[in-house]
Amino acid sequence: MNWIFVESCTKTVLKALPVTLELTVISFVLSLLLAVIIAIVDYFKIPVLRQIFAVYVSFFRGTPLIPQLFLLYFGIPTFIKPLRSIPAITICVIGLTLNSAAYMKEVVRGSLLSVPDGQKEAALAHGMTSMQTMTRIVLPQAARVAVPSLFNNLVDIVKGTSMAFTIGVVEITAAANLRASVTFNYFEAYMILMMIYWVIILVLERIEAIIEQKFDVIYKK
Incomplete structure (x- = not known):
């Protein structure tokens, strides 16, 4: 030794280390926001958007992270020249976000469905709108259920940052x-x-x- x-x-x-932590924090926050949006779209069964997000989730869950990074950094810019000026670290954040959100979506969706229907019906009966019921009743309770799985996703993002060196980060x-x-x-x-x-x-x-x-x-x- x-x-x-x-x-x-x-x-x-x-x-x-600050670069790794920066990639982790930014990617996790953006992934969580995107996952919540996708899960809510799926929860309310919004047409068209639901189908588009289903394809997106299937694609990013069904392909490895490194090819995704290569596609974003080397592949797509060959057709869209302005993208060639985007820094590698930004591409890495985008790649980690898109990849992680596809997995987080299922965590958020499962957490939303864990809230008893009776509570939602009671909120609606008291005059709350669907969105008010979601933000005031469903999301706070779903957050408690989602925490362990979301931290697992966070750990995966930390490990995923190790792939950033493949595109020069x-x-x-x-x-x-x-x-x-x-x-x-x-x-x-x-x-x-x-x-x-x-x-x-x-x-x-x-x-x-x-x-x-x-x-x-x-x-x-």
Whole structure:
């Protein structure tokens, strides 16, 4: 074990950590927003949009992330030249968002359906509109059910950011790979990388536990 390399490589990889976190946070927020929109469209069975989103979900769930990134970064810009100027990190966010939202949609949809019909009917009987029932009754309760699965999706996004290096984004995987390719200390570089990912996931698991505890307190009142 080359401890001098371990120290220097750790510093190099940590310098790229903000890029990984930026990709994760932005992609997760956008994915969740898109997933909620798609799930609501499906929930209310809105024609045309429902069919369009069904094709989108099927496509992105049925194809791997790396080809999706390649299509967005290398493929589509060959036909639409203005897209060639879009930074690789932006393409990566778009790819992660589209990919993750296709999976999150099912989580959100299942959570919406978990709310008892009686509560929805009672809200409508008291004069609430369908959208008011959704925002005031259904979504707050669905959020509690969705938290564990959404955090699983968040973990998948964290891991998915490791694919960003395939289109030139220097995040922690790319930083470790670059150091290893120069010094040939592959074991040390990739162990450092895996430990950093592990720590990130452990932190996320702790945050998930805290949020679930808060939801339990709220619903016990």
